[in-house]
Amino acid sequence: MSDLAKAYEPQAVEAKWYDAWLKGKCFEADPASDKPAYSIVIPPPNVTGILHLGHVLNNALQDILARRARQTGHEVLWLPGTDHAGIATQTKVERELREKEGLKRRELGREKFLDRVWEWKEKHGGIIIQQLKRLGCSCDWSRERFTMDDDYTHWVSQVFVDLFKQGLIYRGKRMVNWCPVSLTALSDEEVIMTPQRSKLYTMKYELADAPGEFLQIATTRPETLMGDVAVAVNPKDPRYSQYIGRMVKRPFPHAEIPVIADDHVDIEFGTGALKITPAHDKADFDIGMRHGLEIIDTLHADGRVNCPECPDLDGLDRFAARKKAARKLEEMGLLLKEEDYENKVGFSERANVPIEPRISMQWFLKYPCVDEAAKAVADDEIVFRPERWQKTYAHWMENLQDWCISRQLWWGHQIPVWYRKDKLDQLKEAAALGMEDLEKGDIHVGTEPPADESEWVRDEDVMDTWFSSWLWPFATMAAVGEESALLKKFYPTTDLVTGPDIIFFWVARMIMAGYRFAGGLPFKNVYFTSIIRDLQGRKMSKSLGNSPDPIDLMDKYGADALRFGLIRIAPVGSDIRFDEVQIEEGRNFANKLYNACRFRQMAGTEVVTISSATEVRPHHVDIMAKLDDLAENLQGAYAGYRFGEVAHLLYEFLWNEFCDKFLEAVKSDLRESATPAAREATLGVFDSVMAVYLQLLHPYMPHITEELSVRMGYVAEGEFVMQKLLPSGTLVPRGALRDEMQEKATAIYETAGRLRNLKAEYNVATRRDVRFVVKGAPAWLSSESDTLALLSGAGEIALDEAYDPPKGTPAALAPAGEFYMPLEGLIDVEAEKDRLTKEIDKVGKEVAKSEGKLGNASFVERAPAEVVEQEKARLEEWRTKLAQLREMLAALG
RNA sequence: GCGCGGUUAGCUCAGUGGUAGAGCACCACCUUGACACGGUGGGGGUCACUGGUUCGAACCCAGUAUCGCGCACCA
Numbered sequence: 001m002s003d004l005a006k007a008y009e010p011q012a013v014e015a016k017w018y019d020a021w022l023k024g025k026c027f028e029a030d031p032a033s034d035k036p037a038y039s040i041v042i043p044p045p046n047v048t049g050i051l052h053l054g055h056v057l058n059n060a061l062q063d064i065l066a067r068r069a070r071q072t073g074h075e076v077l078w079l080p081g082t083d084h085a086g087i088a089t090q091t092k093v094e095r096e097l098r099e100k101e102g103l104k105r106r107e108l109g110r111e112k113f114l115d116r117v118w119e120w121k122e123k124h125g126g127i128i129i130q131q132l133k134r135l136g137c138s139c140d141w142s143r144e145r146f147t148m149d150d151d152y153t154h155w156v157s158q159v160f161v162d163l164f165k166q167g168l169i170y171r172g173k174r175m176v177n178w179c180p181v182s183l184t185a186l187s188d189e190e191v192i193m194t195p196q197r198s199k200l201y202t203m204k205y206e207l208a209d210a211p212g213e214f215l216q217i218a219t220t221r222p223e224t225l226m227g228d229v230a231v232a233v234n235p236k237d238p239r240y241s242q243y244i245g246r247m248v249k250r251p252f253p254h255a256e257i258p259v260i261a262d263d264h265v266d267i268e269f270g271t272g273a274l275k276i277t278p279a280h281d282k283a284d285f286d287i288g289m290r291h292g293l294e295i296i297d298t299l300h301a302d303g304r305v306n307c308p309e310c311p312d313l314d315g316l317d318r319f320a321a322r323k324k325a326a327r328k329l330e331e332m333g334l335l336l337k338e339e340d341y342e343n344k345v346g347f348s349e350r351a352n353v354p355i356e357p358r359i360s361m362q363w364f365l366k367y368p369c370v371d372e373a374a375k376a377v378a379d380d381e382i383v384f385r386p387e388r389w390q391k392t393y394a395h396w397m398e399n400l401q402d403w404c405i406s407r408q409l410w411w412g413h414q415i416p417v418w419y420r421k422d423k424l425d426q427l428k429e430a431a432a433l434g435m436e437d438l439e440k441g442d443i444h445v446g447t448e449p450p451a452d453e454s455e456w457v458r459d460e461d462v463m464d465t466w467f468s469s470w471l472w473p474f475a476t477m478a479a480v481g482e483e484s485a486l487l488k489k490f491y492p493t494t495d496l497v498t499g500p501d502i503i504f505f506w507v508a509r510m511i512m513a514g515y516r517f518a519g520g521l522p523f524k525n526v527y528f529t530s531i532i533r534d535l536q537g538r539k540m541s542k543s544l545g546n547s548p549d550p551i552d553l554m555d556k557y558g559a560d561a562l563r564f565g566l567i568r569i570a571p572v573g574s575d576i577r578f579d580e581v582q583i584e585e586g587r588n589f590a591n592k593l594y595n596a597c598r599f600r601q602m603a604g605t606e607v608v609t610i611s612s613a614t615e616v617r618p619h620h621v622d623i624m625a626k627l628d629d630l631a632e633n634l635q636g637a638y639a640g641y642r643f644g645e646v647a648h649l650l651y652e653f654l655w656n657e658f659c660d661k662f663l664e665a666v667k668s669d670l671r672e673s674a675t676p677a678a679r680e681a682t683l684g685v686f687d688s689v690m691a692v693y694l695q696l697l698h699p700y701m702p703h704i705t706e707e708l709s710v711r712m713g714y715v716a717e718g719e720f721v722m723q724k725l726l727p728s729g730t731l732v733p734r735g736a737l738r739d740e741m742q743e744k745a746t747a748i749y750e751t752a753g754r755l756r757n758l759k760a761e762y763n764v765a766t767r768r769d770v771r772f773v774v775k776g777a778p779a780w781l782s783s784e785s786d787t788l789a790l791l792s793g794a795g796e797i798a799l800d801e802a803y804d805p806p807k808g809t810p811a812a813l814a815p816a817g818e819f820y821m822p823l824e825g826l827i828d829v830e831a832e833k834d835r836l837t838k839e840i841d842k843v844g845k846e847v848a849k850s851e852g853k854l855g856n857a858s859f860v861e862r863a864p865a866e867v868v869e870q871e872k873a874r875l876e877e878w879r880t881k882l883a884q885l886r887e888m889l890a891a892l893g
Numbered sequence: 894g895c896g897c898g899g900u901u902a903g904c905u906c907a908g909u910g911g912u913a914g915a916g917c918a919c920c921a922c923c924u925u926g927a928c929a930c931g932g933u934g935g936g937g938g939u940c941a942c943u944g945g946u947u948c949g950a951a952c953c954c955a956g957u958a959u960c961g962c963g964c965a966c967c968a
Contacts, residue, residue, distance in 0.1 A: 007930065193964095200968080219968055232968095266968080274968045281968085343967055388897060392963065395896075399964085500963095531962090557930095568916090569905065575898095575961080577905060581917060588930040599927030648907075648915080663927080671926090760934045766923055793925090793933085846912080853911095858948035867911055867949095874912080 008594035010558025010587075014703040018133060021706075026722055027138045029077035031485040038074035039490035040066060041473050041523075042139060043498045043506070044147065046085035048092055048124050051131035053532045053578060054499065056550045057570060060563040061529060061643060062497045063137045067699040068638060069494075070138075071726045077490045078138060079476050081145035082125060086465040087182055087350045090411040093117045110410050110460075117411050131551060136559050136702045138722070143486075145476040147468040148413070155475040156468045157416040157447040159517060164417075164445045168366045169405070175285045176404050178358035180303030180318075181351035184408040185362050187464055188401060189504050191346040191355055200341035201326055202271060203334050205231060205248040208256045215240075215248050215259065216336065218270025220343060221280070222329060223321035225250065226307045227298040228257060230276040232287055235261035237272050251334055253309035262287050282357050295359060303356055318356070363406035363415060363461065369515035370400060376511060376521050383525045385641050389500055396504050405464045412462030418444040419457050470509035473522035493523045500528040527641050530576045553583055560701035561586030567700065568647035589651060590704050593697075596659055597708050600686050603670040603679065607691075607713040610684035615677050619787060620685045622745035623662040624731035625738050626653065627689045631726070634696060650697050658689070661749050665787050687714070688731055695726055748784055751814035752791035758812045758821055759793065761835070769795035770821060773803045777817035788816065807892050808832045813884055829892055836889045843882045850875040 021027060029039075040062050045055060066078040090105075093116060097103045105113045125146075132139065145152060163169045176185040201222050204214035217231060228250050233240035240259070247256040264287055265274050278288030279297040288295060300306045303318045312328070313321050329335040346355045374397040376382045377390055384390050406415060423442040444450040449458070468475075473493055478484030492514070498507065507526060514522030533539055534547075553562050565586030570576050610616070630653045637645040662685075668674060669682040691714035698705040698721055708714075709721035732738050755772060759765045772794050774781070781788070785797040803820065805811065808829035810821045853859055853871055860868055 006928075008928095217968075221968080266966085269966095270968055272968095276968095283966095283968085341967095386898095391897070395964070579905065579917085582905080584930075585916070588928090591930045592928065595928035595931085597927085602927070644907085652915085659928085660932090664932095667926090756933065760922085763922090765933060766925085768925075849912080853949085856948060860948085862948050863911075870911080 006595075006598075008558075008591045008704065010560060010590065010703065011555070013707045014134075014136065014559050017703045017706045018136060021138070021720065021722065022141070024720060024723075026720055027078070027140050028142055029140050029486075029490070030075060031077075031489040033075035033489075035073055035075040037077070037489050037494075038066070038069035039077040039079070039493040040495050040497065041476060041493055042078065042080045043496075043502075044081045044083040044145075044469070044472065045128045045132075046088055047082040047121055047128075047146065048085065048089050049082075049128045051128055051135075051550050052547055053550055053566070054529075055128070055132075056135060056562060057532060057566055057576075058497055058499065058529050059132055059135060059137050060567060061527065062495075063135070063563075063702070064567070064643065064646075064699040065495055065497070066138050067702060067722060070722065071695065071698070071724070073725055075489070076138075077140055077143075077486070079143055079145070079490075080129070080132070080137070080139035080141060081147070081472075081476060082128065083465060083469060084121075084146065084148045084412065086407060086409050086412040086462060087184065089117060089121070090409050091182065091350060093120050093411075096120070105410065113410055134551065134554060134559060135563065138702075143476075147465070147472075151479040152468065152471075152475050153413055154447060154480050155471050156413040156463065158480045159471060159513070160416055160463070160467075161445055161447055162517075163365060163368065166368070168368055169363060170366075171361065171363050173359055173361050174364065174404070175282050175357055175359055176362055177346060177348075177355045178301070178360065179348040179351050179353070180301065180356050181353050182348065182409070183301055185358075185360060185404050185406060186348060186355060187404050187466070189466075190349045192349055193344045194347045195342055196345045196354075198341055198343060198345075199326075200270070200337075200339045201329070201335060202337035202339075203329050204336055205250065205334070207243070208247040208249055215243060215273055216271040217273045217275050219275055220341065221277075221322065222325040223305065223313070223318055224277045224280045224298060225275065225325060226253060226305075226310060226313070227277040227279045227296040228275045229278060229288065229293045229296060230257050230291065231259045232262045232265050232274045232276050233259060233272060234263065234265040234267045237265075237267045239272060251329065251332055253307070260287075260291050262290065279359055280357055285357070285359070297359065299356060299358070301358075362404050363463075364402040365405050365467075366402050367400050367509075367512055369512045370397060372515040373397065373508065373511040376515075382511065382521050382523065385525065385527045389503060389526075389528050392500070393503055393508060396508060403464070405467045406461040407464055408460075409462050412465065413468055415459040415461050415463060416445060416447055417459040418450055418453075419459065421455050421457055424457055466505050466509060469506055470513040471517065473510060473514060474518040487518075491518065492521050494525065496523040496526045497529060498526070499531060501531065503528075525641075530570050532576045532578050534578060548578070548580065553580070557583050557587040558590060558703070560704050561590055564589060564647060564700050567643050568651065570644050589655070590701060592659060593654055593701075593704065594708065596654070596663060597690065597712055599663065599670075600683070600690070600712070603683060605713065607687050608680060608683040610681070610688055614681045614684055616681055616685065616741075617787070618741045618744035618748065618784065619662055619665040620681060621732055621738060621741035623658060623689055624685060625742055626657050627692060628730040628732060631692070631696060631730075647700060650700060654693065654697075658693070662689075664791055665748075668786065668790050687712070690714070692727060692731070695721060695724060698722060744780060744784065747778075747815035748788050748791065751816040751819070752788055754812045754814040755788075755792035755794060755819060755821075758810055758819070762810055762821070762823065764823065765793075768793055770823070771796045771798065773798045773800050773805070773820045773822065774817040775801055775803055775820070781816050805891070810835075811888055813881055818884065833889065833892050836885055836892070840882065840885045840889065843878055843885060847875065847878045847882055850878060 042062065043058065062078060066076050069076045094105050097105065097108070097116065108116065129144070160169060177188065177191045179186055198220050200218055200220055202216055202218045203222070204216050207213045207215065215231060231248055233244065235241070235244070243259045244261045246259050248259060250257050260276070264283060265272065276284045276287055276293065278285045278293055278295045280299065287293070298305060298307045299318065305313045305316050305318065305321045307314050313324055316324060326335060326338065347353065348355050374394060377384060377393050384393065420442045444456060450456050474487060474491055477487040477491055496507070510522050514520060531539065550562060557565070562583050563586070565583040568586070569582050630649060633649050634646055637649065666682040669678040690712065691709070694705040694709045694714060702722060706721050715721050715724060756765065759767070759770060764770055770793070772792070774797060777799050782799055785799065789795070789797045805820045806822065810823065810832060812819045850871060854868075854875060
């Protein structure tokens with residue numbers, strides 16, 4: 001018995017090989033190599049992030065691509081790194097400060113706070129990297145990057161300055177999405193529209209010139225009423241035409257505001273009259289601009305009401321104020337209705353609270369190279385998989401809004417802009433400075449501070465995290481202005497693997513940045529992964545607690561099992577419903593592989609090679625031919641990025657072909673009673689097939705394949721299967737001989753199935769002494785009857801053309817002949833008649849079906865010749881079978 | 894409202910025009926010298942619905958229902 005443990009234990013093996021690969025520098029890319037380049041940049045995880053199943057899928061796929069590329073002779077760079085994740089990280093550190101030390105960031109001050117964030121980053125920033133290593137990711141860790149590395153930061157500033165000089169970046173007072181918790185502006189992409197149950201209030205405003213006459217207005221936000229500067233109606237609405245131009249009374253603080261006409265107002269909705277609050281609604285703001293209305297801001301940055309004229313509301317949180325304002329209207333007799341109402345409200349992605357439309361001074365970017373970027377994808381210069389995401393991309397590209405790139409945070413890349421102190425003093429605060437307020441000498445935009453820095457003040461804002469991410473494919477490969485060998489060899493990258501949820505955040509922007517700053521497209525292929533859901537179809541999330549920890553799964557089943565199990569069920573581009581059972585199957589598969597090898601080692605640990613002298617038999621040729629087919633099919637599946645299919649093919653080969661058929665067929669060859677020639681042949685075939693199979697499986701299950709390749713002696717001591725090139729040739733030459741051998745093997749396997757079947761029907765499935773007599777067998781069967789006996793669990797297979805079966809002898813028609821199972825004392829003539837009658841009935845139906853088809857003139861005339869031929873052959877087969885069965889029945893009397 | 898995707902066995906999903914599939918689950922038998930994380934055998938499906946194209950439709954077309962996603966609007 002082999003010294004291998006009975007079940008595969010992945011944990012120690014996986015850790016051992018990862019260390020060995022690192023020590024062997026197997027992951028390091030050589031830009032000086034003359035091999036063709038293959039490169040991927042990792043979608044940088046948040047530096048404070050924790051591995052989740054989405055990461056596992058995403059990074060396992062990248063690892064598969066990278067490892068496969070190495071096996072096919074490429075110089076591979078898989079460039080890893082992390083993202084500083086502005087809001088997420090800052091929020092985390094702020095929370096910890098608050099909880100553990102009762103400190104707010106403003107109490108610490110910018111510099112000290114940033115020190116604390118860096119401390120946190122050093123402490124926790126490595127976690128996700130360690131987790132990726134645990135998964136087996138073959139990233140070039142010697143080139144790990146962080147979006148706030150000095151070189152990278154220099155890129156971000158440089159890009160800002162360039163775009164500013166080009167006139168694409170500007171500062172201005174605009175309506176932005178404001179997060180009242182994070183106290184910063186957000187881009188449109190960071191706002192999630194969420195259905196909310198709320199109330200629709202209908203209230204009435206009295207006309208100033210006609211006391212007792214009222215205009216009805218519907219609103220969901222009575223708390224912004226203090227900022228109302230008008231009431232708008234649709235000019236085409238006959239109900240209200242008489243009011244246009246007149247004044248109505250705003251109840252609090254009391255004021256008279258005009259009724260205006262604007263096309264934006266939907267006649268159908270609510271009462272058809274809309275209150276206009278330019279400071280707190282984007283559409284209202286636009287209307288306000290069109291009509292030159294005043295802007296009255298009645299909210300503080302944190303969402304509390306700012307309206308000293310209404311002391312009972314002033315200082316209240318916006319949601320408390322909403323209820324209070326409604327009650328106030330009710331008391332004044334102005335509230336007519338309060339209905340339940342569902343509408344969609346924008347939520348801040350990070351803080352998960354409703355955002356507040358707010359006017360503030362921010363930096364904006366007009367996107368560069370939009371046409372090139374749109375065209376690249378439309379023309380398939382950059383290929384999206386699945387293809388349909390092209391449309392989503394195109395739609396967004398056609399409706400680009402300027403990108404709000406400033407954030408009122410401290411953690412991030414500070415805007416490289418300085419203002420003259422005296423100018424600031426004049427205007428009181430930097431936050432008030434728009435481009436129109438600044439003269440050339442008042443502002444300095446550059447990667448370095450102005451020479452007389454003491455007279456300047458730097459803009460306090462930092463940039464949106466994605467403003468650094470969009471430079472990732474090239475800013476990781478070269479410093480600004482550097483002639484980088486890395487960039488030259490590996491840019492543009494080959495594949496990008498990411499989730500479709502960040503097409504806008506990241507993919508589209510990287511393409512634009514690639515064209516603008518790196519001279520062309522950043523990648524050639526984009527593979528969008530599935531989104532992982534739970535069995536109820538819900539998104540994985542921390543708050544639902546439905547997100548299994550991949551580390552737990554790896555502890556339980558191993559990294560290889562997790563990778564294999566997850567990818568095997570990942571459909572191309574739609575969602576995955578995650579089920580732990582799949583990972584269990586991955587483990588079972590690893591165990592199956594391990595035990596197949598263990599079985600082989602019971603017959604010796606020396607690698608055996610095959611030669612022309614090897615006595616190969618049909619099942620030997622068959623498994624080698626199937627391995628050749630597997631290699632070829634995998635190539636096609638990889639070419640189409642059909643990763644699930646690759647896993648499926650690998651699984652099927654090992655389990656259904658190699659173990660269930662081949663190994664069962666050769667079991668007797670490994671016994672001591674076997675001839676040395678039979679043993680040599682079988683071991684030689686096993687080793688030839690398994691050595692290549694382990695290579696083919698390696699990208700999916702890197703650890704176990706490395707372990708077994710070494711243990712089995714398929715790679716030399718000190719070498720790695722991960723560095724071994726896939727063989728270019730086949731094990732068996734294609735041609736008539738191969739086909740003939742495979743036909744025989746197939747006949748044997750199918751026949752064995754029929755015989756097992758027969759045994760089961762007569763309840764002797766477990767008996768191993770059953771004797772079969774066969775008539776009408778092909779000549780070659782005599783030399784393969786031992787294999788057939790083994791596979792069917794028979795004691796003997798006797799070839800006897802002259803055999804005259806006693807009446808009622810159970811029989812089966814099989815590809816390798818007419819088989820009889822004489823079972824003394826078990827034969828029941830009536831039962832056998834029954835069985836045969838049923839089978840005749842079944843076959844008869846098939847014959848009728850086939851005859852009907854061929855009797856149909858249009859089928860024969862119009863279907864392709866080969867299909868008709870196929871049908872004819874099928875009919876012939878069924879007819880022969882039917883005749884034989886009838887003969888057997890007749891023999892029973 | 895616009896767009897995209899799904900609907901096939903109890904579950905998760907393959908299946909691009911020619912005899913409905915896999916894995917799991919289920920039932921029966923089997924601890925047989927690799928593996929019970931296993932083996933053998935078995936049961937189980939009007940391929941959501943309606944119509945069309947075709948000799949032939951799970952597959953192509955049109956429509957319906959239903960679920961999901963994205964975008965826009967939402968007073």
